[in-house]
Amino acid sequence: MRFVERLVHDNATAWRAAVGHRFVQELFAGTLDDAVLADYLVQDYQFCDAFVALLGAATATAPDLTARLPLARQLGTFAGDENDYFTETFDDLGVPETDRTRPQLKPVTADFIAVMQRATQGGSYPQALAVLVVAELLYRDWATQIPTWPSQPKHRGWIEVHNNPDFNAWVDWLVDQLDQHEPGDEPTRSEVANTFARAVELELAFFDACYQRP
Numbered sequence: 266m267r268f269v270e271r272l273v274h275d276n277a278t279a280w281r282a283a284v285g286h287r288f289v290q291e292l293f294a295g296t297l298d299d300a301v302l303a304d305y306l307v308q309d310y311q312f313c314d315a316f317v318a319l320l321g322a323a324t325a326t327a328p329d330l331t332a333r334l335p336l337a338r339q340l341g342t343f344a345g346d347e348n349d350y351f352t353e354t355f356d357d358l359g360v361p362e363t364d365r366t367r368p369q370l371k372p373v374t375a376d377f378i379a380v381m382q383r384a385t386q387g388g389s390y391p392q393a394l395a396v397l398v399v400a401e402l403l404y405r406d407w408a409t410q411i412p413t414w415p416s417q418p419k420h421r422g423w424i425e426v427h428n429n430p431d432f433n434a435w436v437d438w439l440v441d442q443l444d445q446h447e448p449g450d451e452p453t454r455s456e457v458a459n460t461f462a463r464a465v466e467l468e469l470a471f472f473d474a475c476y477q478r479p
C-alpha cells in the first residue's frame with residue numbers, strides 16, 4: 266500500500282462518515298437548508314483563509330520549481346473560481362459583511378485553523394501536504410459521488426469546485442507528492458500520520474458543527 270492509501274485506510278471510519286455525511290446528501294439533493302449552508306460557508310471562508318496561507322507555505326517549502334508550480338496554480342484557482350463562489354453565494358444568501366470577514370469562530374473552525382497554522386509555520390513540506398491532502402482528497406471523494414446535479418447554483422457550485430477535471434488532476438498530483446515525500450524515519454512518519462488523522466477528525470466535526478445551533 267502506498268503512504269496516502271495507508272493513511273486513508275487507518276482513518277477509514279471517520280473518512281467514510283465525512284464523505285457520506287448528511288450535509289453532502291442534502292447538498293446533492295438540493296434540500297440543504299439555507300441557514301445550514303450559510304453557517305457552513307461563513308465558517309469555511311475562515312478555514313479557507315488559513316488554507317490559502319498553508320498553500321503558500323507548501324509552495325515555499327516544496328523542493329523545486331516543478332513542485333512549486335502546481336501549488337502556485339492552485340493558489341490562483343482559489344483566488345478566482347472558489348472565491349467567486351463564496352462571494353456570489355454570500356450575496357445570494359444575504360450573509361452580512363461582518364460574517365464574511367470577522368465571524369465568531371466555532372471551536373472546530375478554531376481547531377482546524379490551529380492545525381493549519383502549525384503546519385504553515387513548521388516549515389515541513391510533508392506536514393503541509395498531510396493537511397492539504399486530507400482537505401482536498403476527502404472533498405473530491407464526496408463530490409465525485411454525485412448521483413444527479415442539483416439545479417441551484419448555491420448547491421451545484423460547491424460540488425463543481427470539488428469535482429471538475431482540473432481539481433481532480435490537482436488532487437492526484439497532491440496525493441502523489443505526499444507518497445513521494447513519505448518521511449523515511451519512523452518518528453517523523455508518525456508525526457505526519459498524526460496530523461493526517463487529526464485533520465480527518467476535524468473534517469467530520471466541521472460538517473457536524475453546521476447542524477449544531479448555539
Ligand SMILES: Cc1ncc(CN)c(N)n1
Pocket residue numbers: 309312313400401404468471
Ligand atoms: C473544511 C473544509 N475542508 C476542505 C475544503 C476543501 N478545500 C474546504 N473548503 N473546507
